[in-house]
Amino acid sequence: MTGRQRIAVIAGDGIGTEVMPEGVRVLRAAADVFGLSLEFTEFDFASAEYYERHGDMLPEDWFETLSAFDAIYFGAVGWPDRVPDHISLWGSLLKFRRGFDQYVNLRPCRLMPGIPSPLAGREPGDIDFYVVRENTEGEYSSVGGIMFEGTDREVVLQETVMSRTGVDRILDFAFELADRRPARHLTSATKSNGISITMPWWDSRVREAGRRFPEVRLDQYHIDILTANFVLHPDRFDVVVASNLFGDILSDLGPACTGTIGVAPSANINPSREFPSLFEPVHGSAPDIAGRGIANPIGQIWSGAMMLEHLGHEDAAAAVVSAIEAVLAKGARRSPLTPDIGGTGTTAELGAAIAEELGASA
Numbered sequence: 001m002t003g004r005q006r007i008a009v010i011a012g013d014g015i016g017t018e019v020m021p022e023g024v025r026v027l028r029a030a031a032d033v034f035g036l037s038l039e040f041t042e043f044d045f046a047s048a049e050y051y052e053r054h055g056d057m058l059p060e061d062w063f064e065t066l067s068a069f070d071a072i073y074f075g076a077v078g079w080p081d082r083v084p085d086h087i088s089l090w091g092s093l094l095k096f097r098r099g100f101d102q103y104v105n106l107r108p109c110r111l112m113p114g115i116p117s118p119l120a121g122r123e124p125g126d127i128d129f130y131v132v133r134e135n136t137e138g139e140y141s142s143v144g145g146i147m148f149e150g151t152d153r154e155v156v157l158q159e160t161v162m163s164r165t166g167v168d169r170i171l172d173f174a175f176e177l178a179d180r181r182p183a184r185h186l187t188s189a190t191k192s193n194g195i196s197i198t199m200p201w202w203d204s205r206v207r208e209a210g211r212r213f214p215e216v217r218l219d220q221y222h223i224d225i226l227t228a229n230f231v232l233h234p235d236r237f238d239v240v241v242a243s244n245l246f247g248d249i250l251s252d253l254g255p256a257c258t259g260t261i262g263v264a265p266s267a268n269i270n271p272s273r274e275f276p277s278l279f280e281p282v283h284g285s286a287p288d289i290a291g292r293g294i295a296n297p298i299g300q301i302w303s304g305a306m307m308l309e310h311l312g313h314e315d316a317a318a319a320v321v322s323a324i325e326a327v328l329a330k331g332a333r334r335s336p337l338t339p340d341i342g343g344t345g346t347t348a349e350l351g352a353a354i355a356e357e358l359g360a361s362a
């Protein structure tokens with residue numbers, strides 16, 4: 001057993017505050033079963049309420065405060081009627097991402113039992129892959145500008161910035177992840193036939209990195225045909241790595257192929273462990289259903305499993321995912337599934353059922 005691990009809990013806004021208690025409930029159950037020492041500390045910043053009281057999303061010393069933690073467990077941020085989206089996002093999550101150098105965005109795309117895939121005929125087991133997105137550079141640079149603005153001669157340009165350090169480190173993460181999985185298969189997405197400088201260079205870095213991982217089978221796709229294959233042949237993928245823009249697109253398309261947004265988890269990782277990594281559901285604060293106790297807590301709970309894995313508790317992480325699967329597999333007649341997945345259960349009932357399943361499996 002490792003020593004005590006400290007987790008910063010930031011529930012945020014809307015349904016974030018409803019699904020977070022269920023995430024913590026299941027993590028506490030996992031800690032009981034596996035004898036882990038996890039300490040949870042709650043923070044009220046990164047929320048609309050905090051912004052209304054303080055005029056800012058975060059306290060000035062957020063960096064020092066959160067640096068002391070082993071991981072950040074995050075709910076959802078944003079409430080457009082109360083805080084403009086660019087303020088809530090740029091003032092919280094994106095500060096964490098930059099400040100803590102969370103250069104990996106990781107999203108599992110796994111079809112769970114009882115969750116209908118929009119792809120006809122797909123069963124659990126058919127779709128089970130990861131999207132690894134480069135999270136700090138690439139196409140999302142602010143380098144560029146508008147010339148002759150406001151005239152008929154207007155010309156707009158915006159640069160892509162890729163560095164050897166930045167690309168090699170994301171490729172290493174993706175290869176290492178692929179190397180740990182049974183299929184040992186990595187797919188890299190670029191567009192080298194259209195974007196003629198950065199993308200062929202990325203391709204060459206991929207081949208170079210591949211020499212360090214001889215056991216991993218490497219495929220290189222163009223992004224257009226890759227997106228078609230996500231939909232037509234999702235069973236062909238194991239780990240998929242891409243630049244910031246392409247990864248952004250794939251990391252929405254992938255979870256969409258596996259059903260409802262309420263179950264999808266994600267992680268923003270600093271692999272060097274110099275800074276805390278952040279674990280959050282893919283969904284947002286969903287003001288339309290907030291306050292009704294019907295939000296699906298599975299995305300939050302599954303993100304907690306990813307956090308356990310990152311903290312070195314692979315068995316506990318696998319047990320949480322199995323408990324989610326077992327509860328889903330029983331269907332809406334025997335499990336309190338939330339309305340988005342065809343049941344009449346509440347957020348708290350579904351969270352409790354998963355925690356109970358986890359305890360019973362011990």
Ligand code: ATP
Pocket residue numbers: 015078261262263282283284285286287288289294295296297299340
């Ligand atoms: P963001 O601005 O971050 O995209 P959002 O508040 O627009 O977030 P999304 O997460 O994009 O909300 O979700 C879109 C819709 O899907 C929500 O309005 C809600 O109806 C539904 N939804 C999202 N998450 C859940 C959930 N956990 N359980 C049930 N329904 C959900």
Ligand code: MG
Pocket residue numbers: 284
């Ligand atoms: Mg949205």
